[in-house]
Amino acid sequence: MRTILFVIALLFAAPAAAAAAPPKPLFAADDTIHIMIQGPISTLARNRSSEARPGTLTIGAETLPVTLAVRGITRRSADICGFPPIRVEFTRPPAPASLFAGQKRLKLVTHCRSQESFQQYLLLEYAAYRMYQQLTPLSFRVRLADVDYRQPDGKPFVQRLGFFLEDTSDVAKRNGLKELHAPELIPVTTLSPVGAARYAMFQHMIGNHDWSMRAGPKGDDCCHNAKLIGALGLASGAVIPVPYDFDFSGLVDTPYATPPDVLHINDVRQRFYAGYCMHNVEAAAIAAQMRAKRPQLLAALASTPGLQPQTIARAQSYLDGFFRGVSTDAAVAMLLKRCLN
Numbered sequence: 325m326r327t328i329l330f331v332i333a334l335l336f337a338a339p340a341a342a343a344a345a346p347p348k349p350l351f352a353a354d355d356t357i358h359i360m361i362q363g364p365i366s367t368l369a370r371n372r373s374s375e376a377r378p379g380t381l382t383i384g385a386e387t388l389p390v391t392l393a394v395r396g397i398t399r400r401s402a403d404i405c406g407f408p409p410i411r412v413e414f415t416r417p418p419a420p421a422s423l424f425a426g427q428k429r430l431k432l433v434t435h436c437r438s439q440e441s442f443q444q445y446l447l448l449e450y451a452a453y454r455m456y457q458q459l460t461p462l463s464f465r466v467r468l469a470d471v472d473y474r475q476p477d478g479k480p481f482v483q484r485l486g487f488f489l490e491d492t493s494d495v496a497k498r499n500g501l502k503e504l505h506a507p508e509l510i511p512v513t514t515l516s517p518v519g520a521a522r523y524a525m526f527q528h529m530i531g532n533h534d535w536s537m538r539a540g541p542k543g544d545d546c547c548h549n550a551k552l553i554g555a556l557g558l559a560s561g562a563v564i565p566v567p568y569d570f571d572f573s574g575l576v577d578t579p580y581a582t583p584p585d586v587l588h589i590n591d592v593r594q595r596f597y598a599g600y601c602m603h604n605v606e607a608a609a610i611a612a613q614m615r616a617k618r619p620q621l622l623a624a625l626a627s628t629p630g631l632q633p634q635t636i637a638r639a640q641s642y643l644d645g646f647f648r649g650v651s652t653d654a655a656v657a658m659l660l661k662r663c664l665n
Contacts, residue, residue, distance in 0.1 A: 342555065343500055344500040345498055345500075346498070347494070348426040348490075349422070350427060350430075350490075351467055356485075357383060358472075359382060359471055360383075360472040360474060361381055361392070361412070361471055361472070361474070362382070362475070363390075364379070364392075364475070365475055365481040366481060368394055368408065369406065371394075372394050372402060372408055373394065375393065376413065377392050377393065378390075378391055379391065381414075386419075388424060389414070389415045390414055391415060393410065394409070394411075395411040395431065396408060397541075399436055404436070404580050405434075405436035405437060406438060407435055407436060407482070407484075408434065409431065410431075411429060411431060411432070412429070412488075413430075414427060427491075431489040432469075432471075432486050432487070432488055432489075433486055434471075435484040436578075438482065442578075443485055445571065445576050445577075446487070447628050447630050448577075448625075448639060449571055449576050450466055450468060450487045451628040451631070451639070452530050452570040452573065452575060452576065453489075453568075454624040454625075454628070455624045457624070458617055458621050458624055459610075459613065461499055462495070462499055462519065462564055463495070463566060464489055464490050464492075464566060465495075466488065466490065467488045469485070469487060471486050485630060492551040492553070499553070500555070501564070502553065502554065503553055504553060504558065504563060507546060508542070508543070508544060508546060509539045509540075510538050510558065512538060512602065513560050513602075514558055514559075514560060514561070514562070515564075515603075516564045516565075517561060518606045519565055520537055520565060520599070521599060521603040521606035521610045522606075523550065524599030525610045525614065527567060528596075528597045528659075529614065529643065530570060530573040530574065531593055531595050532570055533572070533587060533592065533598070534569070534581075534584070535549040535567060535569075537550050537565040549567060549568055550568070551565070551566045552565060574592045574593035575639055575642055575643070595646070597660070597662045598664055600665075601663035604660045607656075611650040615650060615651070622640060622643065625639055
């Protein structure tokens, strides 16, 4: 018990190893922004190449020159999404007074398909980011946007909700750390025990199996749906994984999501704990923290603008299954017996 209490104290300790920076203006508030993105939108939707194309981003009276490019992996496929995720890159620095001050390249998570159900999936994914923020500042901030997409001649194309994702380097700077880059595979001993346990337990809560804290896609850098930050480079026990991309989770439950074949489970809503056994003490402490923060976690979901009551109810019911599974220290101990060696 003393060890777990010590780990719980570590969870709330300041993570910074250097002077932390405040969030940049775009990610300093949570209200929904209204923007217009103008450019070859129909071309981006039709042609999924990475070629950057000129456009503009307008917010209020401010119009900023940008380039727009298709990004992503699964959602980039026209078979999956009728509208792809977009990378917005500013071709000159926004003014210091701009909401986009300090931004260079931003990921914009888009609506994927035109049906209203896909707006609900997007908002559930947005809520997942906000729930992780309740556990730690070592997390991606997000900003919801009502986006009016327009063709180069100003003709309306579509208007849908999306959200911007904070840049990894800014996550690191907010916490007095640095963004880290690693080869395709890193040893498990490289990972921060608290950071890795938190990552794995959160993914278990939302029923996400589409990730790896240690390996990237074949031929690519580490990691799959995790970014790495830290103060000491790739030193042992010092690398903190930060999760992103939750559309394959049971919480979001998109129609295109499927579980990995290696898990031998039938449905993405079926949970499978994939944390490492060497982090079990830390994982038990994280589970206790999550029990204590249950009201804040559920509030982050329920307060998401635009989520329909039936969507919230179904998502809360799914999260209730997790909390039943970690309701006591004994229940957590049983869960952690399924850890990975």
